Amino acid sequence: MTERAGIRIDGLSKHYATSGGIVRAVDGVTLEVEPGTSLAVTGPSGCGKSTLLGLIAGLEAPSAGSVSIGGRVVSSLPERERAQIRRDEIGLIFQADNLLPFLTASENVALQLALRGETDGYERCVELLAQLGLAEHVGKLPDQLSGGQRQRVAVARALIHRPRTILADEPTGALDGASSAAVIDLLLDAQRRLGAILIVVTHDRGLAARLDRRLVLRDGRPVDAAIPSAAEGRSADA
């Protein structure tokens, strides 16, 4: 892996001051993720998985440590440049579909292109949605789609600009088994096709097992260095 192409997380921490004292949501995480590989982040609820994802995406500024994407230290960049990285290089998927309710399926996807200044990428959006089995639904508003369909639109939105990094926070958390499998297939397929990094926060062991490596967090700290899923699977079998 070259540093230029991957994600490097070094001593990353995020602390919050609350009335009950300091909460260490992420506490000293160090990690490297190579391009074209995938990583599952698991752990119990409240262990800091989503916060870690938010820090990688530059949605939040770390209390300590750094995040580098493609060789640039994202965590020290100003908000405007972090937003630029998100719109150009990162595809984000959340547990809730988070589609904009007043945009159709295709427009929700096209918005990601519009953010990059591409105002006429509509046909690409329609193609991608068709590839995801939504050809019939491109003109529908989110509340006219099922949960699975909405999540597939969210996946299309995350992939339409061919990001180098795909970050997914519990992407199948609200879906049934079949829909979950379909969404995971889509993500893995896209990751392979784009040669991108895929980081998925999940509780789903099965899903985690399908990714290259796995990072387990507890109280904001990695339980162990990120280990290959196969190895973890073997140790689990053992």
Add this chain to the structure above:
Amino acid sequence: MRSYVWRELVRNRRRTVASMVGVSLGVGLFSAVLFFIDGSGATMTARAIAPLALDMQRVLTSPLGGGLRLEERVSARGSIEAGQKVTVTLRVVNGGADPAHDVAVGDEPAPPLRYVAGTARLNGAPLSDEGGRSPLSQGLAGLGRNIGTIAPGATVTIAYTARADRAVLVRALRLQARVSSRESIVPTPANGPREWTLKELRAQIETIPGVAAADGLAFVDLPPGSLRARGVTVREPVRVFAFDRRYRDHYPSIRIATGSLRSGAAMLSAEASRALGIGPGGSVLLRLPAGRTLSLPISGVADLARARPLFYSRRSRKLEDFLYVPSSVIVSPSVFARTIIPAFRTESAALGGVVKNLPVEEVDVLVDRGRLHTNPASALAQTQAVDRSISRIAPGQDYLIDNISNTLIVGKADAAVGKRMFVFLGLPAVLLAALLAAYAAGVLADAQRRDQAKLRLRGAHRGHLLQILAYRTLAFAGAGAIIGGAAGFLSALAILGSDALRQAAPGDLVVSTLVGIGGGMLVTALALFIPGRRSLTREIGQERRELALAAEPAWRRLRIDVVLISAALLAEIVAVRAGAFEARLGSVSEGRSVSLPSYLLLAPLVGWVGGVLLSARLMLALVTRLPVPAPPRFGGLVRGVVIRSLRRRPWELGAGIVALGMVIAFGASLSAFMATYDAAKRADARFVNGSDLRITPGVLGSRPYPAGYASQLLVGGVSGVTPVVFRLENSVLAGRYRRARTDLAAIDPVTFARVAPLADAFVVDRSAAAAMKALQAARHGLLVDAATADDLAVETGDRVRVVLALGTPRQTAATFRVVGLFTSLPGFARPPNLVVKLDAYASAAAAKRVDFFLARTTGHGHEALARAVAALRSGPGARDPLTIESTETTLDKDQSSLTALNVNGLVELGSAYTLLMSAAVIAIFVFGLILHRRREYVLLRAQGMHTSELRSLVLAEVALVAAGGLACGLLAGTGTAFLLVRILRPLFLLPPIVTVSPGALAWLAFPAATTTLVSALAATAVIRRVRPTEILRES
């Protein structure tokens, strides 16, 4: 539960403030209006009675009467049986010093007594019956018997027998005998108190609580030629007044120019002094009836030209007409009693003697105005109590003209109308309070829904949630209403000043406080509770769907806007058909107040709500037609997102547009109303004054003022002057079938048209300019007031005879041709009957003197008036005594006191609250937008939207709400102002024209625009602070 609600309110400070600010502002405005009513009402009594010349006049009905009394007795005691005969005895006593002539005694036996024919005796001698009836009740009219002259101190006894038709108690008999004489022509009832003298009456009235002063006044009109000095005779009618120094002290409009009021001497009016060429030190000779004369030394000269108590008409139909008699003489009361009254008595006693003008004797009563209640209704009760006390003194001998009570009756009605008008102007405030409360509740629904869901998860059931809602509602409405009530009081205090509120009755203030806070609390509590309760009963899924893409509001589905607008239009049509908008001025002299039907006041209210809703409907219909870039284009980032958001969920913005529109419409209507009201008042003042300035040469001037004097009045700041001749009842117009005394004005049509504010509406069937042109063109042209023309059957084109300079030595008749009809004339609150050309009048009546001049200033406004007045005072005013009235000093006595109400203050109050409320609406809207859409905004940030783009997005939507609200508000507000102005038409002389002040409207838009910008910036700052990861994980 209570502690949970308390913690929730404290923890969510922004939400608490957003919910309470609307309630506080709305209730604040409503309370302020109520306090304003109290404060304004507190000055209405003073305002109503300010123009009053005389509070009360106790007028003696028999000024020449000399102590003639009648006693009536029935012979029976206790009771009278049916069929029993009794003797009725009438004793007429002349207790005066002079004989009573043609004494007439009338009597009708009191039922059930019936006259027994042939039993009447006069001083024991039989009196013959007339047609079988009592000689004391002859003919259908029951006329009495003339018993001739009764010498001073003599007594005449008349007796007759009567039989009772049924049993009756003697004390129940209503005796009806009355006596009159040639000196005392008004019949006096029997057994009345002895006749009181003016002095006795005055002394008695002065003791009545509430009476500040009671002064005797006597006067009589003498025919032309009655006043002479040094061989010069005044060839005009002369009025002789009698009053003492106290009277003059109480009525300062009687101005003494030189000398003083002395017993046994006379003062002359300035005009009489000039006509006779005599002053203090000289003497005059008064020719009195019965061939008597009175020579008096002159002790001074008085300016009586503005002495309203002396010259206000005593005729009931023209109580407030100032019937000025230029040649007047003032004598002492003793001279009047000793010399003038006896002369008239002698004249009236002479066989065949006819006295056309009897002397008038009266006690003029000044009510203690300082003790009057500030509220006209309560003050009226006080003056009526004084009236009753005065009337109880020697009843039947004279009559009381209670001017102050008559005025207060009108003032009371005006106050009631004023209160209603203010309440209707304040009612929108309550609705706004409810609207803002409901709006805040609506925009906070999403946040509350989340809280409720959490509580449900923790085991709270519906009852708990309802209890929480009730406590929360109580807290918001209670605290908001109390803060609002306090704010209302303070703002009314700031505008009215502490004096006005201190004068208000404490009870009124307490009631206003209770109504303001209680009413505001109730209305806003309902506005908060009902939607909250509805939300609790609905399924969460259903509510979420509604929140996702704001559903069409009920008012739009039910077409409430169309219904309300139709109702307002219907009310308008009904009102037009019923003539409710036709000017019908209030008149104190006619005891008439302004009529302002309540249902008409509802029309603007209904139009306000309906207008805003309809405007919002139209506005959003336009928004939903905004062009969306068609695929394959998304369009520019911000534009593409904003247009799609607007098109597909317009009603989410609709609530904001409606709320802001309501506030702005309220402010705009008040602003337009105030501008119109001010313009109409200015136009009325200019109309009544005749022009910007009205210059009346004083009577103390040493020379006459002809029309040519106008050129001397053309000083700096004055652009035009026109002379006017006018006196009440100075002419007679002979109509087709009859003739009548008329008020004639002589004008110069050319300069009058330039100086006076003429309007086509004042002239019948032609333009005002054409009427002036016709008057100028005809040698003996005449304009006739339409009512007079109708009354005397005169039409345009008719040739009519007019007697000019009536009652003066220059009296003459001339033939005029009617060149047009008019309804109003500038310079005259009530139009003159006739208008002729000044030079035609001057040549016909050989009269060069004019009565006043109208002047137009070179500019408008206070400074232009002040400049012109200063130039006039330092120029011609330094040489001649000039009275200068301007549009600022004119007070039309017949105009309703409503027009003098501090409407400007009320509007200032409303405008201030409008500014705050519009800012609050936008702030609440933005706050609600952030709450409701924070996930969208965070998502856009997560997708890579820059803060500046996000700010543009928020700003675009808020700006649309602000612009939409402003547009809807201005549109509906102007319509509402139009309705308000039409309804208030009866308050003005001239039809008011809706005036919109762009500056005031811009001032309304300013806070909306500023708040939009500030709120959008604050919103993006808030969005930047939220934790995206938490928001985006929420399902």
